[in-house]
Amino acid sequence: MNASSTTKAVVLLIICTFFWGSCFPIGKHALNEVHALTLVFWRFVIAAICLAIYLKLIGSERFVLTVKQWCWVIGVSAVGVGGLNLGLFTGLEHTEATNGSLIMALSPLMTALIACVARRTLPTLPQCFSLVVSLSGVLMVITNGHLEALLNMAFNQGDKMIFSGMLAWSFYTYCSQGISRWIPVIPYTLVGMVSGAAVIGLMCLATPEVKPFAELLGSSSVGLIEVAYIGLFGTVAGYLLWLNGVRELGSPTAALFFNFVPVFAVLTAYLMGQAVTQLQLVGIAIVILGLLVPRLSVFRKATQAV
Secondary structure: OOHHHHHHHHHHHHHHHHHHHHHHHHHHHHOOOOOHHHHHHHHHHHHHHHHHHHHHHHOOOOOOOOHHHHHHHHHHHHHHHHHHHHHHHHHOOOOOHHHHHHHHOOHHHHHHHHHHHHHOOOOOHHHHHHHHHHHHHHHHHHOOOOHHHHHOOOOOHHHHHHHHHHHHHHHHHHHHHHHOOOOOHHHHHHHHHHHHHHHHHHHHHOOOOOOHHHHHHOOOHHHHHHHHHHHHHHHHHHHHHHHHHHHHHOHHHHHHHHHHHHHHHHHHHHHOOOOOOHHHHHHHHHHHHHHHHHHHHHHHHHHHHO
């Protein structure tokens, strides 16, 4: 790997994390015009259409799955992709975008802990350190610095929903490591988008007050742009840029860039006029510290290898 390709991968990963981070405040603003289920439904539909066109243009290697494997792929996709977006965007109706980005920043760590449980191994000391420090930063923000809220388990409803979505995504990420041996990444992502659209579509049908087509057509131009942005840039472009970064730098190094997500969420929220408190800024610093410090040695080794 040469220096130019490494620099390109770093730039693309930063752009990717900007897309993901900006989706939190943009999504929260879009919820003023459309229901959370409507937003998630159109996010999946837009992403699925774009990925289908992308696959048609570039082609894809052939693969054959058994019925059992297809059931597992679709089930994991529906729970992981659908659960993440359902928890995230319904949760943003009841909490701040900064809180949501902080909770989602725990996903790489939670995936590692799920792996420990599944493999019946103990977490390493760096993982324990990362968990304690990062959770401290998140809990400080979602309890607004009030210890009694933690003791009474009095968390914001939106924070709890986003935490559930984060757990669903962590489960999806862990299971995807095995599924990737059966099916190429892009088709697997397309299956996830279609599965998510189907699950959320059924929920829309079961919820009389949710009317995805009428709400979208009745939205302002700003609302339409926000929905399109989340589908195009927050989903399709973000994912493809992430894949490129992982391919160039490797997953351990690429995972470090996930720490920029809450930073870009705060910057975007500030530019959009949404409230950003000093406590949230301190929480972000603590979370990034907890996630970053145990991985510095990995980053140094990867850089030396390059």
